[in-house]
Amino acid sequence: MNAPDNRPTKNEKRQDAREKARSMREAQNKRSKRNKVLAQLGWAVGVLGVVTVVAVLIVTSLRPPGPGPANMQSDGIKIGAGLAAVQTPALLPDELPIPSEPNADGVPAISVFLDYTCPACAQFEGYYGPILRTWLENGTATVAYHPLSFRDAQTAGTRFATRAANAAACVADKAPDSFFDFTQLMFENQPQAPASYELTDAQMVELAGASGVENIDAVASCIEEETFSNWVGQATARAMSSGPVPVKDSEVALIKGTPTVLVNGKEFQPAVHGDLASFVASLEESE
DSSP, X not given: OOOOOOSOOHHHHHHHHHHHHHHHHXXXXXXXXXXXXXHHHHHHHHHXXXXXXXXXXXXXXXXXXXXXXXXXXTSSEEEOGXXXXXXXXXXXTTOOOOOOOOOOTXXXXXXXXXXXXXXXXXXXXXXXXXXXXXXXXXXXXXXXXXXXXXXXXXXXXXXXXXXXXXXXXXXXXXXXXGHHHHHHHHHHTOOOTTTOOOOOHHHHHHHHHHTTOSOHHHHHHHHXXXXXXXXXXXXXXXXXXXXXXXXXXXXXXXXXXXXXXXXXXXXXXXXXXXXXXXXXXXXXXXX
């Protein structure tokens, strides 16, 4: 006689995860009251950076198209349950990005457009990273990261925006399941201008190793050779100049600054919506 199966169902797991997220949201709401002004100021810094984007995109448009990394067919990498990346083919040099497949009902699709040199992006990651990790570990949301490089002009000639996005593309290509941790470490170690404007290639390789990348030699070569730097430029131009934004049902035609966060295609605006968890919950309730 078989023993009864007492394992929780998928719906029970999802409900339990939502209850945990709700508890986290309540705690986060308390923190947000004291951090609201700082968060909104930081967000403004990221958006104001778009003033420099026109000249950068003109230069980018002159670069020859380059092949993209594997697992970034949407010009971004989609992270799912257990922090595992959704694997996709690499874009060919002249191929346009293809938006990720829709999620199952009740699983919000979060898309984050970021620049690794953007202070507001580091603030977003520091503030929301833990709850994004919880949602991913529980399989109650997906997060797609779209690295951009429009802030090269703010890196004192180091081209760190492009080099950092290229490093992220290398991790996506060679060790996609380490991408979430790599992004977290990149922001935790973001250079603080004017003391420093860049991480060296060796430092980024070290962070890749710390994020769990096993084939570190291949990633190191990719970082040092800037294998995907042309793709980074083209992806930035597509997101911020030519469009359309490669997110299904996006209500945003072009990315105007970083971080830009979309949930099921709808833009999260802290000054309007408060905190991210509440915004996600409101969308779930309206569906």
